[in-house]
Amino acid sequence: MAKAMLFSLVLLISAFLIISMAESRMVVAKSNPECELVVGVVSGDTCAAITQQFGLTTEFFGSINPNVNCNALFVGQWLCISGTA
Template identity: 60%
Template sequence: MLFVLVLVGIMSTTEGRSTNTFDFPIPLPICTSVVGVKSGDTCFDIAQKFKLSTKLFNSINPNLDCDKLFVGEWICVEGI
């Protein structure tokens, strides 16, 4: 019985650990071109205008709050 309790304890503490022994940081894209927000612009409009997928647009603008855009705010529209 004690063996089963110890085994369950070990399994529960190791359950959340990563099995990946190589934890390399994932590089973020680097912004190479920006555009200023104009009156009426939305994130969707800007992404479409520059032919950016939603995934790329969000990755090159990681801290952008699309619900709070303001005129003159710089938005990244190209990244490497």
């Protein structure tokens, strides 16, 4: 009887710990950046040129444009130049 109660207690504590760990991982999720102003890419534009033109840091530019591949910009692509990360 005591072994069954001990087993049940260990099982309950294990389930609690697993649920706690799973919920704590959900809280750490990143928020989505919000864009306030965009610019369209023109021929010859690079990420470096755009960050310099609009006085942005590389880190901030990357945080408001998380899905941009700076090695594959294309004419007409919209890039965020102002917003919150």
